[in-house]
Amino acid sequence: MICLGLIGLGQAAQILHIPNIEKMENKFEITAVADISKNLTNYIADKYRVPHRFTDGMDLIGCPDVDAVMVMSPGDHAEFAIAALEAGKHVFIEKPMTSSLESLEKLLEVKRRHPDQIAMVGYCRRYNDSFMKMKELLQADSRPISYVRARTIILEGPWYLDNTWHEHKADDLDPAGRELMNRRMFEEIDRVLGGNTSHAQQMAYLLMTASGCHILSAIRELIGLPKAIRSAVVSPNGMQFSLVFEYDNFNMVFEEMNDQEIVEFDEAIEIYQGDRKMLLEYDTPYIRYLPSKLTVSELDCGQAKTTVYGPHYHDMFANELLEFYRCVTTHDTPKCDVFDAAEDVKLYIDVAKMMK
Numbered sequence: 001m002i003c004l005g006l007i008g009l010g011q012a013a014q015i016l017h018i019p020n021i022e023k024m025e026n027k028f029e030i031t032a033v034a035d036i037s038k039n040l041t042n043y044i045a046d047k048y049r050v051p052h053r054f055t056d057g058m059d060l061i062g063c064p065d066v067d068a069v070m071v072m073s074p075g076d077h078a079e080f081a082i083a084a085l086e087a088g089k090h091v092f093i094e095k096p097m098t099s100s101l102e103s104l105e106k107l108l109e110v111k112r113r114h115p116d117q118i119a120m121v122g123y124c125r126r127y128n129d130s131f132m133k134m135k136e137l138l139q140a141d142s143r144p145i146s147y148v149r150a151r152t153i154i155l156e157g158p159w160y161l162d163n164t165w166h167e168h169k170a171d172d173l174d175p176a177g178r179e180l181m182n183r184r185m186f187e188e189i190d191r192v193l194g195g196n197t198s199h200a201q202q203m204a205y206l207l208m209t210a211s212g213c214h215i216l217s218a219i220r221e222l223i224g225l226p227k228a229i230r231s232a233v234v235s236p237n238g239m240q241f242s243l244v245f246e247y248d249n250f251n252m253v254f255e256e257m258n259d260q261e262i263v264e265f266d267e268a269i270e271i272y273q274g275d276r277k278m279l280l281e282y283d284t285p286y287i288r289y290l291p292s293k294l295t296v297s298e299l300d301c302g303q304a305k306t307t308v309y310g311p312h313y314h315d316m317f318a319n320e321l322l323e324f325y326r327c328v329t330t331h332d333t334p335k336c337d338v339f340d341a342a343e344d345v346k347l348y349i350d351v352a353k354m355m356k
């Protein structure tokens, strides 16, 4: 049994992780929760009968009844992750892991000193069954890749969440404090991107590290890092951007848009390999237990053939938690560990710098 401490009790905790943790009652027990909102902390601690409650994540990390910490607060997660590792705990870090190269280096240095503790990053799309099937088919086939395109067109507001899960919101946070945190966040982004950044560039960086990062990381797992970033074009409000990455013999294009008026979530990865095209669609960022599928179109004895793999019913958030459990209990290294995620952090910064 792994005793879990949860830091940050908002949407990710309430909608993505706590429901799965509750179901895995023979693997995990929530022994501590922490949020800067006292009301929200009390609500979650009472609802799930959690013995220890804190309004400071550092106090939770020091709690002796916690074996592993899940970091689900906003912003840069390095400080909590470092403290958890230094305190001898395993850590599951929601993406994005860190926002600056300095905090990234500190985190990696601490992880190197704690090789026996697991430090896993929550790139849930990479634990989706259809994604894993796509990778398996890609590795088993010698047809060279000729083109890759991918997108994250995001709407995840009322159409999704209000119809599926109830989220209890913090109602006791000081608006001036929130305002200050927001301002600091933009100042930090400006610093990380080298100063003199436009608002559009900052917004696009936030968008990419909040949602596009899933697909960019998934693509890196499938085909590796690009040789070069050829173009990164951002819209005036920073809510849309288009990227072209150069690989050895092909290009990869990625587009992202956040438009809360679109009544459809549209996220996909398409890989072209001669006569074969694989299409992986993620129908939802959040709705739980919707099956996923992989569609493969190719030539078979001169005839067009389409094969659908799936529907796959495993929930990707459950898959990633099971992987965290497996690694903590077997001392295996998760594929999405901090060293793997470091590649993404550097890529996001390089991309955002080109968005000027």
Ligand SMILES: NC(=O)c1ccc[n+]([C@@H]2O[C@H](COP(=O)([O-])OP(=O)(O)OC[C@H]3O[C@@H](n4cnc5c(N)ncnc54)[C@H](O)[C@@H]3O)[C@@H](O)[C@H]2O)c1
Pocket (backbone or CB within 6 Å): 007, 008, 009, 010, 011, 012, 013, 016, 034, 035, 036, 037, 040, 055, 056, 057, 071, 072, 073, 074, 075, 094, 095, 096, 122, 123, 124, 170, 209, 210, 285
């Ligand atoms: N894997 C995914 O698909 C996915 C989806 C959503 C969010 N996330 C990630 O999860 C993290 C949280 O996102 P969210 O949507 O839950 O945000 P949220 O704003 O809904 O919740 C964050 C919570 O953290 C609390 N908080 C803020 N600062 C804190 C601190 N210093 N210590 C403790 N608590 C603090 C806030 O009061 C709030 O309750 C982000 O890193 C986000 O990128 C991942």
